[in-house]
């Protein structure tokens with residue numbers, strides 16, 4: 361698993377706990393969005409068979425996560441919520457070089473890989489905070505592992521389609537930028 365360059369401090373989970381339903385609602389929205397993003401990625405690269413296979417598998421798993429979080433919300437008498445602005449993702453998307461199709465694909469794969477790594481880190485913090493003995497803690501532990509796999513899949517695709525030095529150089533830049541974005545985004549009861 362790739363090392364993120366800024367570690368989320370314990371204060372983040374305290375904010376999450378202050379309104380756990382709001383966190384679940386944001387989490388549900390995130391799972392839906394990453395499922396959609398994987399499908400759109402597949403639709404933009406119909407001739408890259410391995411990428412389509414992988415993106416569909418990820419979209420499927422994220423949709424399953426969305427459904428699981430939805431069931432948790434329902435059990436708590438809560439509903440889904442309207443999408444709130446996500447300043448972290450907005451700034452992350454701002455890093456993408458969309459003017460060139462090849463660079464855009466590379467940036468997309470690496471950004472998705474790093475965003476999955478951040479999700480993995482934060483789900484792990486939720487699991488730590490709730491405790492693995494609690495059903496909800498165990499659920500988040502399972503998600504932590506799943507997002508680690510997605511992270512590895514996106515990174516593997518980047519390495520399959522681009523030379524190692526190109527991947528490493530851009531990954532280095534994105535990791536630095538992501539650390540700064542994560543560090544300077546105020547905490548809220550949300551994944552980002």
Ligand SMILES: [Fe+2]
Nearest residue numbers: 391421422425
């Ligand atoms: Fe997920």
Ligand SMILES: [Fe+2]
Nearest residue numbers: 476506507510
């Ligand atoms: Fe994921």
